[in-house]
Amino acid sequence: MGLNIKLSYNWREWPVFYHNVRMMAPYRIFIGKRVVLYPYSYLKSVPGIIRIGDNTSIGEFTYINSMEQVSIGNNVLIAPGCHLTDANHLIAKDKLIRDQGRLASPLYVEDDVWIGAGAKILAGVTIHKGAVVAAGAVVTKDVSPFTIVAGVPAHPIGERR
């Protein structure tokens, strides 16, 4: 007899939030197992959503901004001080920029990607599986699988072997 309740979660799989992690709208953020958010990382999911897969870590002072969707896969390493955004302001000449609204294009980071310190990943970009983004790169176009990119704008400098 007695209650037949099975707990289906394991505390070892819970995400780790270090101090001063900020989330503007936590109910629009989906975080996988064993994710680590280092101090001062900031997730802004207004009005978009943010998904972070299993075993992924987000470095100190990294800022993720979602107007529509930012999806980060499993086993991704994002170093400190990065900026990922899926949004642009419209910039036609005849009006104030601030009056023109914004345009969102989803941003995807696939599994097993490493994003180096201070890199910026812009709207509409997909960083494919296994790619590496060098420190300080500004990524404006898709990155092919297992390719290493660097620079502003980012360009391929090699491949993982």
Ligand SMILES: CC(C)(COP(=O)(O)OP(=O)(O)OC[C@H]1O[C@@H](n2cnc3c(N)ncnc32)[C@H](O)[C@@H]1OP(=O)(O)O)[C@@H](O)C(=O)NCCC(=O)NCCS
């Ligand atoms: C990209 C990286 C991994 C090195 O990759 P690699 O394939 O070993 O590249 P190499 O060091 O052989 O450099 C290849 C070329 O790319 C250039 N390069 C390397 N890193 C660069 C960077 N961050 N920005 C611009 N160019 C870079 C090198 O100067 C070299 O240019 P050259 O061929 O004209 O001499 C490394 O430079 C890097 O940026 N690491 C990130 C470190 C970091 O952010 N750590 C935080 C802790 S998670």
